[in-house]
Amino acid sequence: MFRNQYDTDVTTWSPTGRLFQVEYAMEAVKQGSAAIGLRSRSHVVLASVNKAQSELSSHQRKIFKVDDHIGVAIAGLTADGRVLSRYMRSESINHSFTYESPLPVGRLVVRLADKAQVCTQRSWKRPYGVGLLVGGLDESGAHLYYNCPSGNYFEYQAFAIGSRSQAAKTYLERRFKSFNESSREDLIKDAILAIRETLQGETLKSSLCTVSVLGVDEPFHFLDQESIQKVIDTFEKVPEEEEDGGEAEAEAAAAPAEQGGAGDQDVAPMEM
Amino acid sequence: MTKQHANWSPYDNNGGTCVAIAGSDYCVIAADTRMSTGYSILSRDYSKIHKLADKAVLSSSGFQADVKALQKVLKSRHLVYQHQHNKQMSCPAMAQLLSNTLYFKRFFPYYAFNVLGGLDEEGKGCVFTYDAVGSYEKVGYSAQGSGSTLIMPFLDNQLKSPSPLLLPAQDAITPLSEPEAVDLVKTVFASATERDIYTGDKLEIMILKADGIRTEVMELRKD
Numbered sequence: 351m352f353r354n355q356y357d358t359d360v361t362t363w364s365p366t367g368r369l370f371q372v373e374y375a376m377e378a379v380k381q382g383s384a385a386i387g388l389r390s391r392s393h394v395v396l397a398s399v400n401k402a403q404s405e406l407s408s409h410q411r412k413i414f415k416v417d418d419h420i421g422v423a424i425a426g427l428t429a430d431g432r433v434l435s436r437y438m439r440s441e442s443i444n445h446s447f448t449y450e451s452p453l454p455v456g457r458l459v460v461r462l463a464d465k466a467q468v469c470t471q472r473s474w475k476r477p478y479g480v481g482l483l484v485g486g487l488d489e490s491g492a493h494l495y496y497n498c499p500s501g502n503y504f505e506y507q508a509f510a511i512g513s514r515s516q517a518a519k520t521y522l523e524r525r526f527k528s529f530n531e532s533s534r535e536d537l538i539k540d541a542i543l544a545i546r547e548t549l550q551g552e553t554l555k556s557s558l559c560t561v562s563v564l565g566v567d568e569p570f571h572f573l574d575q576e577s578i579q580k581v582i583d584t585f586e587k588v589p590e591e592e593e594d595g596g597e598a599e600a601e602a603a604a605a606p607a608e609q610g611g612a613g614d615q616d617v618a619p620m621e622m
Numbered sequence: 623m624t625k626q627h628a629n630w631s632p633y634d635n636n637g638g639t640c641v642a643i644a645g646s647d648y649c650v651i652a653a654d655t656r657m658s659t660g661y662s663i664l665s666r667d668y669s670k671i672h673k674l675a676d677k678a679v680l681s682s683s684g685f686q687a688d689v690k691a692l693q694k695v696l697k698s699r700h701l702v703y704q705h706q707h708n709k710q711m712s713c714p715a716m717a718q719l720l721s722n723t724l725y726f727k728r729f730f731p732y733y734a735f736n737v738l739g740g741l742d743e744e745g746k747g748c749v750f751t752y753d754a755v756g757s758y759e760k761v762g763y764s765a766q767g768s769g770s771t772l773i774m775p776f777l778d779n780q781l782k783s784p785s786p787l788l789l790p791a792q793d794a795i796t797p798l799s800e801p802e803a804v805d806l807v808k809t810v811f812a813s814a815t816e817r818d819i820y821t822g823d824k825l826e827i828m829i830l831k832a833d834g835i836r837t838e839v840m841e842l843r844k845d
Contacts (some may be wrong), residue, residue, distance in 0.1 A: 439705050443698050579761070 353487035354542045370443060371471050371477060375499035381423035384515050384548040385412055386513035387483040388508035388522065388541055389494040393483035394566030396423040397541040399548060399595075400558055413562050416567035417442040419452050420486035421562050427479035436463065455486030457561075459495040459503045468502030481511045484519040487564060510544060517547040534565060538573070554582055576617050598607075626703040633733045634659055637820030639769035640681035642739035643781070643803045644649055644747030644762050648831045650800070652807045653681045653823040654769075654815070654842060666823040666844065675700055675833065678716040679828055680741040683767030684754070685733035692732045695723055713740030717750040717758060724756030731755050735766040745832050769814035770823040776810060778836060780832050800829065810838055815842045 357370035383401035389392065404454050409432060413423045414435040422438060424431030441461060445453035462482065469475040482497040496511065507526045510518035518594035521544050529537065541561060544609045546554045556579035562571040642655040659716035671681045671736035680696070682689040699719060703711050709721070717738050726730055730794040763781050765773040781798070798806070807827055815822045824838040839844050 436705075439702070443701050445695055447698050 356406045359473055360470055360476060360601075362474065369470060370528075374502045375477035375479050376481075376605075379499065380428040380479035380515075381399075381511060382428070382480075382512045383412070384510060384512035384518060384545065385423040385481075385516075386508075386510045386515075386518055386522075386541055386544045386548075387423060387484055387485050387506070388526075388529055388537055388544070389485060389492045389506075390537050391530050391532050392487075392492055393537055393563060393568070394421070394487065394494055395537050395541040395561065395563050396483060396485050396557055397545050398423050398559045399427075399545060400560055406482065411560075413560055413572070414439075414505050415570045416484075416486075417446075417452060419457055419486065419488065419564060420458065421564055421570040422485070423483040423562075425481050425483075425515075430478045431480040433484065434462065434465075434482060435481065437465065452488065453483060454488040454490075455493045456488070456490075458486070459484050459497055462497050463501050463503045466499060470501055483509060483511060484582065485564065487566065491564065495512050497612070508540075508544075509547070512548075513525045514548040514550060517550060518544040521547045534563065534568075538563060539581055539584070543585065554586055555579075556565055556582060632730075633688075635684060635768075636664065636686040636767045637731070638683040639738045639765065639767035639811070639814055639818065639821045640670055640735070640736045641684050641765045641777075642681060642749040642751075642763065643798065643807065644739065644749040645776075645798055645800055645803055646747065647741075647745055648800045648829060649739040649741060649747035649749065650803045650804070650807055650827060650829050651679045651681050651737070651810065652825060652827040653683070653767075654773050654811060654821045655826055657818065658688060658820050663823075669826055671828055672826075675710045675740075676714055677742075677830065678713040678726075678733050678738060679830060679835070680716075680720070680736060682734045684735045684737045687814060689734045693721065693789040696720065696735065700724070701833055712743050713738065713748050713750075714742055714760075715741070717724055717748075717760070720750075720752065721756040721758045724752065724754065728755050735770075736806050737764050737766050739828075740830055742833065747830075751753075762799075765777075765810075767821075769811075769818040770816045772799075772817060772836065773810050776813070777806075780806060788841075800831075804829065804838065811840075811842060 356364035363590055365567055382515040383399045385398040387396045396413050398412040410428045414436045416422055422435055438458060442453045464521055465479035469477045477499040481501060484495045494506050495503050496506055496509050499570060507529055525540060545559045554573045561573045566581040638654050638656055639657040642651045651671055653670040655667050655669060657665040670683060673679050674696055700711055720738060731754045736748040740748060741839050742748045748759050749764050750758050751761055752758045804827060811825045822842045823844055825842050827838040829836045
């Protein structure tokens with residue numbers, strides 16, 4: 351369409367005031383496999399779907415520890431995500447070294463956003479093709495942020511990014527008001543249930559998802575397969591009886607796979 | 623015309639002594655807790671021992687401000703290593719890192735006299751001893767600091783470490799049991815405290831084994 355005329359350079363505006371390269375970068379995020387974050391007053395849970403290129407290969411890591419009190423889940427070009435995680439780790443370590451105290455999450459996401467913005471205003475660069483869900487704990491409590499390739503960032507109670515994330519978002523929208531007061535276990539359960547939404551019919555197994563937790567008195571760490579399977583077993587065995595499970599399944603089937611459709615067939619090898 | 627000299631020094635010596643002994647499956651790292659400057663005591667309860675990794679513990683005497691700075695650098699570097707390799711640094715790896723970090727400041731050195739103790743990849747005790755600019759050697763036991771000249775000859779006498787020049791190469795591990803090693807350390811510090819004014823107050827001993835770290839504290843003469 352018309353937009354092909356103004357989309358070659360990131361430094362070219364379209365007549366309607368859009369930067370198409372930046373918007374295309376945000377599309378890349380939607381192609382990656384789902385990543386979900388939720389937070390309560392005291393904990394943050396980050397979860398992701400383990401999608402492998404083929405049966406022969408292993409899945410790519412999408413959740414990274416930045417520090418004891420900060421974790422990040424990515425969706426989109428995982429290579430870009432890895433590089434940004436390394437930057438975040440470096441910033442965190444340098445802050446700890448200088449100030450002998452943990453880097454507040456809010457400061458980290460601003461630096462990340464500013465770094466992303468630079469790539470939207472240089473003709474020799476391209477925007478990062480990765481969305482980051484940054485979860486962390488600082489003096490003002492637990493936080494969850496979403497960093498866009500555009501350089502924008504927003505704080506969330508719960509969010510989902512990547513392919514078929516709309517299903518997860520619908521689930522989270524119904525439940526998010528109770529998250530602040532949720533217990534750690536309920537938060538983990540909600541995260542896994544949200545992941546299940548993105549699988550759309552595929553049986554949920556612990557090998558299909560990665561879950562990480564951080565909270566007050568609990569440094570960032572991954573949950574092992576056993577613990578995840580235990581949580582799955584509490585609801586997967588009786589999916590019809592559980593009211594939420596039944597409702598969610600019906601809704602997921604009804605909702606058209608808007609952004610999932612294009613993503614499934616032609617996923618570029620570098621995007622997971 | 624004589625050369626003008628500085629009327630201040632960037633360095634100070636806070637005194638103290640550090641000792642480490644390696645065993646077949648343990649490592650003992652000990653240091654006194656007296657921190658001094660000149661003929662004054664700054665603290666009777668200052669720890670000179672710091673855990674760098676699960677299997678590597680550093681004990682340093684000398685200028686404690688430099689020691690603190692050195693520890694911070696090593697701690698940050700260890701974090702980077704953990705992010706990259708998904709595991710803790712082994713003691714021999716930390717030993718090399720410490721050497722490189724010290725030599726990095728070859729022309730404005732860390733005034734730190736270090737002894738690194740821990741367990742190697744096979745679970746055997748190892749001790750590495752350093753000079754201020756990073757020259758290091760793997761040994762079975764070592765002492766550094768103000769009381770080192772009093773302690774080292776006695777350890778040589780008791781532990782008969784084989785020379786690294788011997789062929790065939792002999793292990794640098796001392797054939798001591800853990801209780802014997804701890805006892806030896808206590809004896810050695812009690813003696814050093816008698817004659818070295820910078821050593822005394824309390825003795826802090828860390829015993830590193832595969833299942834974890836144990837700490838013991840013993841009183842020393844306070845004069």
